[in-house]
Amino acid sequence: MNSLGPIIFLCVFFFISLLLHWYVFQGFKALLSDWESIKLKTYAYYLYWIIATGIITAIIYAFSRIIIEGEIRPQIQYFLNVFLTVTTTQVVFILFMLGEDMYRGVMASVNYFSGESAPYLPSRRKFITQLGLAIAAVPFTGFIYGILRGKYNFKVHREVVYFPDLPNDFDGFTIVQISDIHAGSFRDYQEVQRGIDLAKNQQADMFVFTGDLVNHKAEEIEPMLNQFKEINAPYGQYSILGNHDYGDYVSWPTEAAKAANFAKVKKQHALMGYKLLLDEHVTIKKGDSEIKLLGVENWGVGFKSKGDLSKALKGVDDKDFKILLSHDPSHWDQEVKSHTSKIHLTLSGHTHGMQFGIELPGIKWSPAQYRYPNWAGLANSMGRYLYVNRGFGFHAFSGRVGIWPEITVLELRKERG
Template sequence: MLILAIQRVQGSGGMDKYFQIASHLFLIVFVAELIFAIFLLIGDIYRLILGIISNFQPEGFNWLVRSTYWVDFALIMFCLTVILFIYGITHGKYAYRVIKHTIYFDDLPESFDGFTLTQISDVHAGSFTNPKAVQKGIDLINAQKSDLFVFTGDLVNNASSEIVPYIGHFSQIKSPFGQFSVLGNHDYGDYVKWPTEVEKIRNLQQLKNYHADLGFKLLLDEHVQINKNGQTIILAGVENWGVGFGERGDLKKALQNTQTNDFKILLSHDPSHWDAQVKQFPSKIQLTLAGHTHGMQFGIEAFGIKWSPVKYRYKHWAGLKSENSRFLNINRGFGFLGFSGRIGIWPEITVIELKRKE
């Protein structure tokens, strides 16, 4: 798929501006022509069926000749597709949405009844081109006035320097109980060739330092206690663990010295970690927060339809799911990568309210 190819080129050392323009133009025309052809095919099949079922054939109907009305309709769909892609590239990638969830737990400490947290994921700062638009997203995050803020990985595409122009933006994020973060697969610099291994290690260390500059407490296979009115919940974070994307995280280490009956929230970038380890982990983890998928930045979530091509890689790719009283939320991502736009899957700011079951 072309979008994946574009991501691969961008991940291998930055995308040349002219290649980006050419590849996006090709993508727009290719998809629009595909839509045009599909609608023509539908019309051809319909005419063929009418030709076969001669009893229903209208007088003077020639099934070998396409209806000009149907061709016009297919052309309209072609134009709408082009317009949709242009919108996604010019506006959709910064069209931040706040999505709210309320989750009920029977083991939530009473003091945390009504506790709120804001989650964003997949900033990919190296893809940003509009600081003013990014600032609107930051303002929207702060407007939620949540008790806790968490970031679930992929601060950059490859190099730690990508976040530098936006430190002043993301360092504005504040919450009463702190700001916490984890690393994503792109943060390790695995998708670009480094002069030496030392340079790669230095890049990762600098990125960790930038998390501190942002005011984020980076959780590297560790946990912290969030205390309120004498009661506690555990917030844990692991290094990236994902099927096919590096299995670095150590869940046991992150939860070392915690108790089975503690209420736990886990930050883990890749949702495949939840399926592989977290949901059946002996010490119950009530809520896991992930990102990574971006909803592939393309799809439809309307009229009861939820579809994106990423579903063929991840069965659950966005939003909230539960299994055995354990919850997973997958954020659709704050930024974008590869395809410089979003269509139907908009950048997300998640707000989760924790509630105690009566």
Template sequence: MGFRLLFFIVFLLVVEVYAFQVFKTVLKEKWFLVAYGLLSLAILVYIVFGFFSFDRSVGQTRGMMFTMGLMLVVYVPKIILGIVLLCEDIFRVIMGSANYFVEYDNEDFLGSRRKFISQLGLGLAAIPFLSLLYGVTIGKYNYKVIKQRIFFPDLPEAFDGFTITQISDVHSGSFDNPDKINYAIDLINEQNSDMILFTGDIVNTHANEMHPWIETFKRIKEHKYGKYSVLGNHDYGEYVNWPTEAEKEQNFKEIKELYGQIDFKLMLNEHQFLEKGNDRIALVGVENWGNNFKKAGDLKKASEAVDDKDFKILMSHDPSHWDLEIKEHEKNFHLTFSGHTHGMQFGIEIPGYFKWSLAQYVYTQWAGLYEHLGRYVYVNRGFGFHAYPGRVGIMPEITVIELKKGDKVT
């Protein structure tokens, strides 16, 4: 831990040196440079202290999230500045070497920095600075309702047109604006879906994070065919050091009770049949099963009384479960609802045309709808936020899926 912290501090100091050179090249006013230096030093000390004082027995707090957000807003642009000046330094060394060996001129070996390059660096750095600033002020509550119609040839006739709202990854311990959360609940209710599914992560770690928001989430109206949920990886309280195993188990018990307190039926490796007219579909819910996270999900147990011919909807928090076990499962799970990835809360998305995020280098399915052999998974981008207290490009999502009987996806 000591070596990593030292490396982290040295890295930030190098970035600061390069960033200072940019401002020194562009702006000559001494008062500005002094003020900039003092402010940068204060921010650096605050960030280092914040990470150094992180308490693993408490876990992520709003203060820690603020520190993370501040670090990204300040240092991602400065890293861009550093890269631009590093490229300029490489060029200056090459040109200086050429002058020295060809013209035997060793005066002013590196030459002076060019103002244009520093201005270019500032222009490039302004893009992530403004984006990240937007993310922590507006983006994190910029809810989007995303609607998707999916066609299944074997969908029971009575369920043609059946609508499902999905939310996921609430992370209630991160919230700081009741008005925005109430607005999101209103959006959920406006969809008037037949059923609502909540695919896990009600908190970051501790059950009490949700206590201020219970009445708010109880405002989600009753849906004709029910309100169902499953657990996410954060619901198990595994990212902090607990004083005793008993306290960890008590917290887990209280987290499971939270879902009932907001009127959702928590499905723990179990299933339920939904009947409409003379037809039925099976809703299956498993505990968290992740490639790199807790594997408590038991698909066999959850679906042991479900017939192979039944139309099946599955809730499984982590989409890697679908990729590694569900998509070719012999029981043919028609549609899986997942979340977990948040789209890493940062990316570029032009609906219907283009989407990119670092999440795609970790998860094969990371946002939106995916298909394999006529089986589908929908990965919700998340309702809340975690670690970085913002969203850039990948906005918080309320999903509405309409099931249709037929042979195409639109």
């Protein structure tokens, strides 16, 4: 981004925010329309704009710090929480008001051409504004819950995946997956322990972690190293890197400092007891059977594409049963599912489900779907499966609304003819 880019961004943001607050203010005036005291009304109007100005100023400050520092510090997350909560609530309220304004516009046209003595533009109805406010309170309440509790509302998602060529001894083999810890965002380590205990209690055969251990710096995971070290499985613990683990989103004094941080991030995996797979594979043996577990460095559309699947496959027979750990699900869409060597199951994360959405029986929606065709759960392309974990932690927005933090349990089953 050139030197004018941040200034242009902040100016555009300022005017859009001002426009949103102005539109909401029209509804606010309708709510106070029955007040008889002009003085009290004036004070209320002043109070509204004082609060609005404070919110706009705080968010511009937060974005400025992000642009200058190149990272989202925990203190800045609070401002982002306010921004997302207020903006989402405003948009819902404005969309409701917009419906009435369209009706008012139609009635104004009818009045004008019919020669009615009534005002061309009817006044806003207080009841409609109150109803819009009540509806807007739903996302507002949801965001408050998501910030205070939702980000620790760990859920176990279970999937049974069938393969006709699964080696016999691996029929019923279970894998626990977590992804996107984003250690620098956590402050309540007791709540983190709840998630870790949930993963441990699944008593899976193998454990995998699919990237983004930290937000930016290796030191972020240090307060929780011993906690995550508690996760053990009979057939091992394996991990890969995510796009945040390379330290690309923060300013470093020197390239040597960045390289030292990256080396430390990789070392942290070993300290937790995880075997970090860097474009390589390992053989998992059970009884007389074996499967190949592959892990690549980050490969993603629009992000660092460093992973080398061909390198990870070196020495692997095409007939081998293969599971791939690849952080970004776009890798599966772009390369894995059509690769000449069949990868039976790919485990990814990265999307977080945007930490916001709706998942109810028959309904699955998140803004993530406009960026990623497969953003959460299981996908299948001609017998090649992808599972996208919704993430253990959170980043930028310090909360989760509707898309809860996930511990995945995958059971491999031999498909019977």
